[in-house]
Amino acid sequence: VLAQAAVRSFGGMVHEVRPAADLPLQSRLGHRTIHFVRHAQSEVNLTGKYYSDEHLDSPLSAEGKEQARMLADTFADVRVDLVLVSSLMRALETATIGLGDKAGAQWLACDFARETSMEIGRNPDEPWQYAHISGHKPCNSRRALGMGAMTTDGDEECTARRFPHIDFMKKVCIPRAEDKAPYQEVELCTDVDTLLPNEFVCNLDDRVDLLREVVLALLNEQQRSAKTQGSNEGEPLGGDIVVVSHQIFLIRVLSHMGCPQKFNNCQAYAFPLHAFLNSSRSSCSGLLATDWVE
Secondary structure, eight states: OOOOEEEEOTTOOEEEEOOOOOOOOGGGOTTOEEEEEEOOOBHHHHHOOTTOGGGTTOOBOHHHHHHHHHHHHHTTTOOEEEEEEESSHHHHHHHHHHSTTOTTSEEEEEGGGSOOSOOOOSSTTOBGGGOOOOSOOGGGOOOOOOOSHHHHTTOTTOHHHHOTTSBSSOEEEEEOSSSSOSEEEEESOOSSOOSOSSOOHHHHHHHHHHHHHHHHHHHHHHHHHHHHTTOOTTSOOOOEEEEEEOHHHHHHHHHHTTOOOOOOTTOEEEEEHHHHHTOOGGGGTTBSOOSOOO
């Protein structure tokens, strides 16, 4: 039975939808892997001017573009079905250069996978509530994407046109925690930048939770599609998933899995997909990151 649901975008707009019921997935995940990749070196990584307006939505440096090209070797023999990429320029460029041969994959831009302006404390055991925030970093903000006709006409530089292989308008239905309706439709990316310039740790955890919920919703979409096409219900679903994002966000993702790691530019970590889907913020023990070697 289809259930009516409230709908909200990442920016808070409310509509109505009638989503299909989710189907069980655990038996069909097989040996699927999820890869977490930090963007390659950006211009702001090179200059270190994180609080300068000149680095608004900083693109890759020349060295960063070369790093991204080397990423292609890492994934040369990997079947990728889904690429989730932060809507910031350095991540979009990294994914496009490094995974450009994965044309058969579904490419989705995600505002929730963007970076926060929080910083890693010098003490690796520093609790989250004391993570240092010096102020907003313009490199973590972006211009309007130019998804609407009013902003894209004649604008060759708009982000949406620069990356035509990436879907900037995807919406997915995820379960609601509230009692008003069982599902909400989440718009993964909005034209205008709506992300809070500075956020609390609970906001960052909410975004990591949303990543997990979106991946599960997309897997359910795959399963419904496979069922419609008459595939065997016992067959594993699809290939791997790649998430291209940023240092602090990815550390928090891995913290939810109980194994926080620091990411160098263009570094990737791979995990069984089921381990990610079963992760939780309760595994973080209140810390930003632990157990790494500088």
